[in-house]
Amino acid sequence: MKKNIIALLVGIVLFSCKDNTAETSPSEIKKDNEIVVTQSQFAASSMQIGTANEQEFDVTVKTTGKIDVPPQNRAKVSSFIGGYIKSTTLLVGDKVTKGQALLTLENTEFLDIQKDYLEVAEQINYLKSEYNRQKTLYDEKITSQKNYLKAESEYRRAFGMYQSLKAKLNLVHISPSNVEKGKLTSVITVYSPISGDIVVMNANVGMYVAPSEVLLEIIETDHLHLELDVFEKDILKVREEQKIKFTVPEASKEVFNASVHLVGKSIEGANRVINVHGHLDDNIKQRLLTGMFVEANIITAAQTGLAIPIGALVTENNKNYVLVLEKKTNDYVFKKQLVKIGAKTETEVEIIPDAKVTATTRILLKGAYDITE
Structure with missing residues (x-):
């Protein structure tokens, strides 16, 4: 009787260890830069697979400056x-x-x-x-x-x-x-x-x-405007009436709109910059203060590129990756693929196609963060 009880306890312990091992297995298996996602994990995280789509991106000149008013105001x-x-x-x-x-x-x-x-x-x-x-x-x-x-x-x-x-x-x-x-x-x-x-x-x-x-x-806050410093190498791309998108990084992540009103005619200082005067939309003037530092993009042209959602991009050690679908059996097998990126919008980012990532490559568009964090 005593031997039967010991055998029973040993069996319970072995069963418990086996069950715990199954429960604590990782939700994804990483091997040779591959990530395996089960059917249940894919559904639970509402993941989506698709291809990059063509989209127009703004070609911009990056610059910095401040909010100011004209001397007469x-x-x-x-x-x-x-x-x-x-x-x-x-x-x-x-x-x-x-x-x-x-x-x-x-x-x-x-x-x-x-x-x-x-x-x-x-x-x-x-x-x-x-x-x-x-x-x-x-x-x-x-x-x-x-x-x-x-x-x-x-x-x-x-x-x-x-x-x-x-x-x-x-x-x-x-x-x-x-x-x-x-x-x-x-x-x-x-x-x-x-x-x-x-x-x-x-x-x-x-x-x-x-x-x-x-x-x-x-x-006179009604006359608030942008004073931007554009480097000499970029100034020939800038013209009056071009659109400007800018942020006030110390105060908000919100993107504000403006337009180029005047372009300076001389190069100033050791940094060789040209002053560009931008007009603000009337509805944002009361929200800004003189002297605020701004980071701005002057939109000089538009170009077509391959776009994916920003959430599909994985950034590690200052390098950018996408998760490319390698194969699909019972599970999904993805591989981290290094990519170069171009222009960005608030929701999408341009990827530069190469031999490994093209317009037909199937990429994990939604849920990449859940399996790489």
Whole structure:
């Protein structure tokens, strides 16, 4: 009885080992660069076999650049005369319109300019009258030329000063007519020279700003465009109105559209590049920011090639392979075949045909990742 029990236990152990071996066998067998896939594995992974199809691919010039705006659509705001910031309510990102009040500055120097203007304005009528009187007397030979020239010189000097101070008041947006009425102010308002978005804000209430300091920067985002650098060897392929597809790799994988608007006429820098200006589609301008780095493809032509889905391409150690069907019995036997690739779209990739991979070669088009990962 004891011997029968031992024999039974040994049999159970052997059966269990055999069963476990069957369950843990790999789903694919790799030998001599071959991969064997069973019928059940093929169906479970919804694999598909087919041939490469002919498709048109874009011929492109690869380039890099940035999002920018034309010089006339970017404004750095400063004051002609320094002062202390008295008030502002704006922040980076706020939209402003041309002529809108941005902030106010306070400085006693503004009062000095107005005082000088007022003094000259009060003298100008007398000096003009004296000049005209001396001219009349000189014409009638009653006074000397010396007196006449002196009166003329004093009037013209005062008139020049008057015009200079008046222009300076206009530059800081102080009304000369109000000054002549005795309405003086130590506060001036700085207005926006363009409409757009505030991208730099250096102004805080109470701080002193010199005339050379930038208070804030405004950009008209409606005029965003691409500034691309194209190498000399590619520039003759680029023409106006060609389509551009670009990405902002640091922010998104999304592909955006643009078109070539202007092509530079001179080679710049040690890298020997030519500037290409591209116009953006209106619907994406509000999503992009100036200064963003872009990678772009300028579409210069189209060519026909053999295409397979991107998922059918297997990349290992910087080499590209496809799984070619070697034979089909009860199982599917595939062989990894090295291929060269060409152009790409978002879903397909071009393969360059050779003696081993042609338009009639049967390739695993779907499920390659499942059996090679």
